Amino acid sequence: MDVVLAAASTPDFPAVLVAVVLTPLVGAVVLAVLPRRSSMLQPVAALFMLAAAALVAWVVVDYTAGAGGFAYLIDQSWVSRIGFSWKLGVDGISLFMLALTALLFPLATLAASPSRDRKSYFVWLLILEFGCLGVFLALDLLLFFLFFEVVLVPMYFLIGQWGHGNARRSAVKFFLFTMFGSALMLVGVLATAFLHSAAAGVPLTFDLVTIAESQVISASAARWAFLAFALGFAVKVPLAGLHTWLPDAHTDAPTAGSVILAGVLLKLGTYGFVRFGLYLFPEASRFFAPLMLTFGVVGIVYGAAVAAMQRDLKRLIAYSSVAHLGFIVLGIFALNVEGLSGGLLQMVNHGITTGALFLLVGWLYERRHTREISELGGLARPAPIMAAVFLLVTLASVGLPGLNGFVGEFLVLLGAFSSHRWWAVAATVGVILAAVYLLWAFGRVFWGRATGENAKLPDLSWRERLVVAPLLALILFLGIYPRPVLDRMEPSVEHLVQHLEEHAPSGADSARPSVGQASP
Amino acid sequence: MSDFLRSYLTVGIFALLAVIMVALMLTLASVLRPERPQKQKYISYESGVDPVGEGWSQSRLRYYLFGLLFVMFDVEAVFIFPWATRLETYGVFGLVEMAIFIFILALGLFYAWRKRVLQWV
């Protein structure tokens, strides 16, 4: 597979990815030595995040798609005894996850500032960004696992210490659920590495590319290993049934926590499915695709139905995430170019729109100290700009053509329809439901007569407008002109689908014809 | 079964015989003896004196300490006798070893003495 091994881009700045990952960590250290009550805490934290964002922006612009392999590869042996190396790289699949992370973190940091223990709050946020960036860049199974797991700690403290309501309980629940998921993943990581080294007759290595390209693990073992990985990702996504931590964690987390949780953390799971499910275990992915698709569809319908019944605005958005993530899973396990690109695009879109929604709900909550839909109403009159922004984001979230949500959803349905028709049909129901509950909630909150405190609601401040503006710009840009993103994504997706076809032909185990390969 | 284990068979047979014998005698006795229960007969016998107080009683810790000291020298003897029978074979090495051993034990006794364990007050 020389296509992959040859790095696609000329590295002017080969260590750029290391710099990307380490910038937040350095920021955390710098922040840790600042005085506790310094007024510089928030600016410094944001500065480091923006620095990381600038580096990522450079990578996004500089990245040339090429043949879809990994670029800016860094491979530094860490523990040679067990073949563990610090291997980072980026391709069209992880590129936009990286961009999303780098974008949402500074926005979330600037959006809100906690009223106490500000220092540790920002330190945890920076460590969280370090972990998230690491997950998206790691090309070593063990390194990936390390980052995947380390994310838990800062998020746990963010929810528990600065959250609302029953924050402690939600934090512990979040921690235990995700740790339960990844517990078996470690066994999977080890089993994969040992089986690969035994079957290929090479020394132990955790290198993703080596293991994925060799495909020497027996089919039955690979299926078990896939399941071990999938459980960890499924909890993180979360798939319907394993989702119960999500509404609690989202609702009780502080605003920045919710934004990051919905915008970035959930993507760790779906990204994991693409990178460590499909790429690492193509045959097992094909084998379990119907199961995963079913989970996806159940998530879409169930998430939508439950969201429609919520009285708490933030909880409603949390459940809408379950539905959206179901869409993403549907796209990924369609296992064709359209579905995968749609799923990936939808990952970015969901991060942007849900991030924006959580920001807005957070600001609303700061003003009104309630999130009960029944207590709000008529907010469009006192706060027209907030209403307009909220409407735009809501429409993007339900997938209105011309806004970003549409492109992703359309591609997902297209991909799913061509490979698994009936699942796609069922998922379409979810699209309609989403429109119903989101617009209904919007109407109840912003339209009607404003009474009491609702009538005196202050509109978005300039600072808040500045924070949300980039997200709105992206919503419009990605809706009208998604080409630059898709262009960078497509070679890598095609390469992945090719890899799938090579090791697990689509016609081999299912009678259904696939037209996924037809047109790129 | 190995010879080693077979030699334990004798022990097993003897153990079995012992159990059977005891069981037999007890059964025989219970069949033959006359039985006339009386309250007085069930009082615990303390050398002819009527029992006084509770069944539980505290004994002084000192007895325990002396017991320990006794065990100490007992163990010393257990080690010294076999060594003495093989004195020539172990030679100077054995002598030094035993000297160290006795020194450590003596140190313990000395320590106990300094901690006033040996005083009977």
Added chain:
Amino acid sequence: MSPSVDWAALLPQIFLGGGSLVMLTLGTLVRKRAPWWLPNVLGIGLTLAAFGSVVWQWVRVQDPSRGAFSTIAGTVQIDGFAVFLSGVVVIAALLALVFAPFSIRRAGLPPEEFSVLLLLSAAGGVTLASANDLIVLFLGLEVLSIAAYVLAALDLRRAGSQEAGLKYFVLGAFASAFFLYGAALIYGAAGSTKLDSVAAALAAGAGSNARGMLLAGFALLLVGLFFKVAAVPFHAWTPDVYEGAPSPAVAYMAAGVKAAGFAALLRLFAGTFSASSADWRPAVAVVAVITVLAGSALGVISGDVRRLLAYSSIGHAGFILVGLESAGANGTSASLLYLGVYAFMALGSFAVVMVMGRDASGSQPLAAYDGLARRSPWLALGFTLLLLAQAGLPFTTGFWAKFEVIGAAVQSRTYWLAAVSMLGAVVAAFVYLRLVVRMYLVRPGADGDALASQKSGVGLADDSRSGDEDSDSRPPVAVPRSVGFVVAVCAAVTLFFGVWPAPLLNLAGDATLAVLGG
């Protein structure tokens, strides 16, 4: 007939055992009462000397031109394994001595006896680690344990400490009896007490004509040693002893005595009896799983920090047994790594527990830790790091320990054991989170446990504002420099080698048993 003695091989024992005897002699001869710090400083000096000689031995053993060697007619084996575990035992004794003055002064522990007994016990541990003969093994075990029994009961004024000492003594004596019976049966089956002769005899099929005796021997040895390392179902003494015994002694027990107990288990089973691994592996696997699960589950329901840490140490013992179960060089080095890493976590944790309690021993409710992060942020941070490491979070040594152990299990294709142990680790993580929650998320005087506080109706009450800059009426915990030093060292080791594990993994990987070759 007198065997040749390589005195250099015995240097740690000479420093520890000989030094403690000299201290005892001086203590009884000199009439004047020594200042309280003198025995402590002497003890630290002697353990440092012992540590130096251990390091020297390590260099000698790792030198490819010299390698492992045995002395005193082959009854003492100095190989990488022995030196590594000697190092762990000596470090445990050293750090326990460093932070002991706090207990000695506050709870009035007898300083001289504490140092002497600790050194003596460590001498036993070192002997155990390097023993190459069933009888020497037993000798080491007894020296190690008997001193530890007394250490447990050293806080004489408290009934809990006495209870701990007595329980530990009685059960330990039972365990020793089991061990002796087992050793006798193995001697009967293999015809020698020397471990290399036993291994050779087993490899040559010595067990085949006395199979029953051999199996009974294995079982009895396992039972005896399971008692020592506190594996379920032989763990019942642990919580009581950890609760009752003085903290420095408990720290040493968790770190040092456990390491020594595993030294015996690993040398005997992974090393000497490796030829009959098919016989003992199932038993170890079952015990390992029960230990991991029960240790974690019991930790969940315990309401006392000492007992909680006791159960966690049981859970850790289960993980180390998982390493033993895979019965090979990898599993052994994984277990060694775990022991070395856990020693620091345990020592640091018990140092924290010590300063948090008014007494050297006795129960300590979880509520004592409420809001610690506000009162003493650094102490809370150090403790949190040690607890998260015990939960096995990445970038701590605890992760690498679990990684290696699970890796060994996976490599020997015991997937079920690996999977169940990892699930046990999640349950255990909850146990540590309970404490972290207490320190960071609970206001003192507030409601109880994180998960018990599910009050309905609180819903949207914004407690992030109401509690702004609240001041805790309780003063910060006074942390003496010695204790702070130990916690800092343990946390630093845990974090540093968590980020850069290569030296640690290499160290444990080089610490091979001479029997297994390498």
